[in-house]
Amino acid sequence: MISKAGFLALAAATALGISSASAQAPKEFKIGVVMSLSGGFVAAAKDSMDGVEGWEKARGGLPGKKIVYEKLDDETNPVSAVNAFRRLAGDKDINLMYIFVNSSAALAVKTLASEFKIPIIASGAADTLGVPAEPYLFKVAPAVRDFMTALADFAKRKGYKRVALLNMTDAFGQSEAKNFKELAPKYGLEIVAAETMGVEDTSVTAQLTKIRAANPDMIYNGASSRIAILSYKQIKQMGIKTPLVVTQAAISKAFYDAIGGTKEADGLLVPIQLGSFGTAAGGETAKLYSELEKAMGRVPPYFATFGFDVGLMTEAAVKNSDGSREGIRNALESLHELPGLNGPISYTPQDHTGQNYKSIGIGRLEDGKAVLAQ
Numbered sequence: 247m248i249s250k251a252g253f254l255a256l257a258a259a260t261a262l263g264i265s266s267a268s269a270q271a272p273k274e275f276k277i278g279v280v281m282s283l284s285g286g287f288v289a290a291a292k293d294s295m296d297g298v299e300g301w302e303k304a305r306g307g308l309p310g311k312k313i314v315y316e317k318l319d320d321e322t323n324p325v326s327a328v329n330a331f332r333r334l335a336g337d338k339d340i341n342l343m344y345i346f347v348n349s350s351a352a353l354a355v356k357t358l359a360s361e362f363k364i365p366i367i368a369s370g371a372a373d374t375l376g377v378p379a380e381p382y383l384f385k386v387a388p389a390v391r392d393f394m395t396a397l398a399d400f401a402k403r404k405g406y407k408r409v410a411l412l413n414m415t416d417a418f419g420q421s422e423a424k425n426f427k428e429l430a431p432k433y434g435l436e437i438v439a440a441e442t443m444g445v446e447d448t449s450v451t452a453q454l455t456k457i458r459a460a461n462p463d464m465i466y467n468g469a470s471s472r473i474a475i476l477s478y479k480q481i482k483q484m485g486i487k488t489p490l491v492v493t494q495a496a497i498s499k500a501f502y503d504a505i506g507g508t509k510e511a512d513g514l515l516v517p518i519q520l521g522s523f524g525t526a527a528g529g530e531t532a533k534l535y536s537e538l539e540k541a542m543g544r545v546p547p548y549f550a551t552f553g554f555d556v557g558l559m560t561e562a563a564v565k566n567s568d569g570s571r572e573g574i575r576n577a578l579e580s581l582h583e584l585p586g587l588n589g590p591i592s593y594t595p596q597d598h599t600g601q602n603y604k605s606i607g608i609g610r611l612e613d614g615k616a617v618l619a620q
Contacts, residue, residue, distance in 0.1 A: 274313075280345050281346035282321070282346065284322070290549045294550070301560075327345070343367070352372070364382060373389040385600055386600040386601060389602070395603055400491075406435075407463055450480055467491070491516060496516070521552075564577075579594075
């Protein structure tokens with residue numbers, strides 16, 4: 247039988263053990279994630295999240311913290327994105343948001359960021375996501391103008407004077423078209439066809455017929471996710487042999503699976519960030535790419551490299567702040583030349599773009615990998 251003194255000693259030891267275990271248990275760090283779990287942007291969103299999880303696996307996440315992701319579906323729809331954002335931003339335990347949606351949905355969320363005063367790291371390349379800067383929203387990928395500049399420069403170097411455009415009807419697609427039209431005269435280019443398509447379209451045959459009749463030297467296809475697959479298949483079916491350039495948002499595991507494998511995309515050109523050139527890019531990109539590839543156990547598609555950079559930003563912002571919403575926001579805005587897989591990441595109070603034209607090269611696909619095109 248235990249004496250009273252022994253019982254008290256045992257109770258004290260048990261309490262101490264529980265207290266020690268609680269002290270050692272990692273504190274939860276909740277991140278709200280609005281992403282396309284359905285709809286036309288689902289492949290890109292999944293790859294982005296895979297990249298974040300690759301960062302967490304490769305680099306251990308946040309020291310002393312257990313990351314918990316609270317995910318809601320935007321259905322590739324701006325209205326649903328806003329509703330999902332409101333629900334997650336209203337949770338006081340969430341101090342950081344990821345928005346893995348297309349540009350139109352991200353722009354819809356941008357209008358609410360300061361209302362909830364929660365820092366947001368967003369996908370989407372529309373220029374207006376980064377400038378004018380919304381204090382609480384930070385995009386990562388270069389602006390559309392950066393990509394179109396790289397494309398126009400490549401066309402000029404290759405001697406492609408007649409260019410046909412096939413762009414999305416959303417904010418991203420129309421920004422692409424607007425920027426390329428402005429840049430074309432400066433690079434001696436003529437736009438001989440400019441067609442559009444919607445994310446849910448089931449055919450682009452009519453648009454492609456007009457493009458083929460215009461006899462361009464180069465075609466740019468700005469489709470992403472589902473419509474990227476459909477349009478590429480129809481281009482192949484119509485026997486169009488003109489050099490074809492696609493947006494980096496088109497390149498995903500889902501794209502390769504749907505067209506019959508990586509070899510089916512050989513020769514496809516893409517203005518793409520440095521991470522997609524893998525270890526061949528050298529320097530910090532090669533090092534970080536190797537970490538991600540090992541963590542994923544396969545060749546990382548572009549949006550996975552984007553997600554890895556989101557993880558690196560999260561790591562830096564939490565490390566250099568008190569972990570509060572305002573602290574993380576301030577730390578993000580203070581990032582300057584943060585080494586990223588796709589290139590350095592910098593922000594100023596006036597510009598929340600993140601990466602720029604320096605992070606872009608023109609790649610040629612060979613068995614699922616991008617090599618620098620000459």
